Amino acid sequence: MKKLFFLLVLFSTSCQWSAAQIFSASDIKKHVDLLASDAFEGRGTATLGEIKAANYLADLFKSAGLKAAGTNGTYFQPFQVTIGIDGFPHQMIARNVIGFLDNGAEKTIVVGGHYDHLGKGYQSGSLSPDSKNLIHNGADDNASGTTGVIELAKYFAGNSVKEKHNFLFIGFSGEELGLLGSKYYTESPTIPLKSISAMINMDMIGRYNPDKGLIISGWGTSAAWGEIIPDLAKKQNMKYTIDSSGVGASDHTSFYLKDIPVLQFFTGTHSDYHKTSDDSDKINAEGEANILKLIAGVLEKLDNEKQDPGFLPAGNPHAGATTSNFKVTLGVMPDYSFSGKGLKIDAVSKARPAEIAGIQAGDVITKLAGKTINTIYDYMDVLGDHEKGEQVEAEFLRGTETKVVKVIF
Ligand SMILES: [Zn+2]
CATH class of the missing domain: 2.30.42.10 (PDZ domain)
Known part of the structure; x- marks a missing residue:
């Protein structure tokens, strides 16, 4: 009897804990460790390492119960890229990975992040000296955001709530070569662009530092963000700075340019950015769990709004001046x-x-x-x-x- 009582207490406290902390730091760490391991060879666009990562993502979408929403009934949306290697153009095939949580709704919210990185340093973009043939694991950039896509897909597919929106989860390829995957998606969408209420992007969310806080871009692309986010962030005691622009150095830009409200989440640059030292041991998995909780909260609020968030052009006078x-x-x-x-x-x-x-x-x-x-x-x-x-x-x-x-x- 005593023993049983003890077990019951344990059980109830562990339930409370999991309700408060809906995303598990150990699951986050597991995905980042794997995607940013040498076996994936830095996930260079259209390389074998990237195909491995694409398969990993598709398998997880499938086991979460998402429908295949790529091309020809698969989870993949292939597209052609031209990659300059040592001055010679190479035609290769890259692929976006797409899963659909179909709630039978009219409108859909897109949740995305790029899963490609700099591979072994041949495709440009590396800031490491003598970077050729060295694996750029890209743990923060962007195994962390890819993990966000996976965990949010698992959460919304597994929460036994039928939301008022559908959710489309996308892992983009070719981001490091110039937002190629998201550009391709918005030119050749697998669901009507008009049915997309908003797009939420995660690029580099693995280095959360509570003193610096989170950087949220796209704030000016809808009036909804200023109404939804401050309360949620306050509840989680999360500091953040905002950037109003919908144009930035990641995939949300492609959707913003199609008049879709966007948000991009980012924990800031660091000295390992685009270097071979962007490794998984530097990832703050607890911090990422809190960020995902905030994003899930934003998505739930958005889902419960009677009206669409509504697009606002967040004029960027410096558009193109990267x-x-x-x-x-x-x-x-x-x-x-x-x-x-x-x-x-x-x-x-x-x-x-x-x-x-x-x-x-x-x-x-x-x-x-x-x-x-x-x-x-x-x-x-x-x-x-x-x-x-x-x-x-x-x-x-x-x-x-x-x-x-x-x-x-
Ligand atoms: Zn990135």
Whole structure:
């Protein structure tokens, strides 16, 4: 009797625990560890490692009970990509992985994230020196977001609630080569684009730091986000910064450009970004579990709204002005979660103009080439005005101290 009582107590406390924590850090860790293991060879677009990852995703969609929503009754949507390897174009076939939770509803919410990464460094994009033939595991970018797609699919397919919307779960390929998979999907959708209420994207959600918080983009693409998210985040005691734009460096952009409200979740850049050191031991699985709980909450609220979230053009005056279009850069990684004035530096690249000039991580650039820098867009404007070899003055704050250095682009 005593023993039975003890068992009952144990049982009831463990139930309470699982209700509070709907996503399991150990499941998250399991998926990220596997997808970012050397066996998947960095999931380079259209490589064997990526096909392995696609099969893993499709198997999990199937066992969760999702319908195949790719091409020809499969979970895969193949598309052709041209990949430049050592200056030669190679025609290859990449594939999006798509599963459908069919609730018989008129409208559908898309939940996505890219599952490709930089492979073995042949397809461009690596920031590691001598990166060729080295596996870029891409644990944060984006085994973490792929895991988010898997876990949210399992959650919504397994919650014994028939939602008022259908859910379409997509693992995109070709993101690192320029959002190719999501562009292809929005040009050749497997459900009518008009039936999509909103698109939720996860790209790099594995490095949650409670001091920095979460970065949520697409805030301005629907009035619904400002109504739904603040309360949910408060309940979870989660700090966040927002970016209004629907145009950014991930797959939500493709949907935004089709007038669909979007959200993109991101835990910020770091010094392992696009390097061979983006490994799974650095993933904060507990933190990711909390982020997924927040996203599930957003999806549930969205599902229960009487009206569609409604699209708003979140005008981005700098659309298309991504840093890759510039002839010069400082070689710094901005801290996107910084909400003060200036450009806060999260990391500096070795032997690039900022490092050579003595700028360090933590510094906040307030003036560049005579122009006041309030936001990253001011910084991008300055870059657009300069050529390689030009010398300019940079003013920055280190702690409370103001410093001025000369920078040669
Ligand atoms: Zn990414």
